[in-house]
Amino acid sequence: MSSAVRFGSYGGSDALEVVEVDDRPPGAGEVRVAVVSAGVNRCDIEGADDSSGDERPKGKGSDFAGLVAAVGEGVTSVRVGDEVIGFSDCRNGQAEFATVHESRLIGKPDGLDWHTAGALYVAGTTAQACVDAVAPRDGETVVVAGAAGGVGVLATQLAIREGARVIATARECHHDYLRGLGALPVTYGDGLRERVLEVAGEEPVVAFIDTHGNGNVDLAVDLGVAPERINTVADFDAATRVGAQTCGQDSVDPGSVLSRLAGLLTCRQLELPIRSSYPLARVKDAYKSVAAGHGLGKVVIDVRSIG
Secondary structure, three states: OEEEEEEOOOOHHHHEEEEEEOOOOOOOOEEEEEEEEEEEOHHHHHHHHOOOOOOOOEEOOOEEEEEEEEEOOOOOOOOOOOEEEEEOOOOOOOEOEEEEEHHHEEEOOOOOOHHHHHOHHHHHHHHHHHHHHHOOOOOOEEEEEOOOEHHHHHHHHHHHHOOOEEEEEEOHHHHHHHHHHOOEEEEOOOOHHHHHHHHHOOOOEEEEEEOOOOOHHHHHHHOOOOHHHEEEOOOHHHHHHHOOEOOOHHHOOHHHHHHHHHHHHHOOOOOOOEEEEEEHHHHHHHHHHHHHOOOOEEEEEEOOOOO
């Protein structure tokens, strides 16, 4: 038996429990990972609130990193004891052990800390998908809305790496950090259009990445951005209405993207801030922190200590 996060009813973080679950050996092609750190994303919260009526209880968590504990028949890419970054399609990463197919693992670089590794999958693949969708070119002005969140802070840096001039919307308390990354921060809220235009100056805004919703797609259209160069992962109704893109993590190859991003993070050419961590027993507090929003970077769950 081992501990895992489950939710047996709907109602957000209050429906979450840490329960004992039966362990099973990995099947053919599968790997059992002793989880060290697991990320929490807004999509995890939405899953807990979902009311589709499918079978309960369900696990939670797509992001995790840990040590290979056992391998199933035919597994050749990893060995017991290897440090790995995992990405679970079954949302079972917030647990002491997670079992996934070997294709859903990459090696964790030696210099990458466990918190960052455990929080990378959803934010990293989504950020790369957003940047790929709007295809920023050298010298172009791009807006990233919600630039202090896990997806936004990575999308901001990835767009800058493409040579773009990034206007980053965020709370004022995060402006110094974003400015340090090379972005031009502006405060979101009433008057955002005017503030963006003031910062943009003579250069037109030609691409827009929306990680936040709350009217940003309409703002992008109002700024004159062509729909095909608007990408949102937060307002799908607006995207349908105006013809904007909705590319997310499913539009990229996760293994290759994670390998690249993990390398950049290890070499300090990319940053993923971790704003708080919680033990597995306090998973409800971790979810409440994510639900509250406004924080810089990612929230993670410390599942076990090693070393």
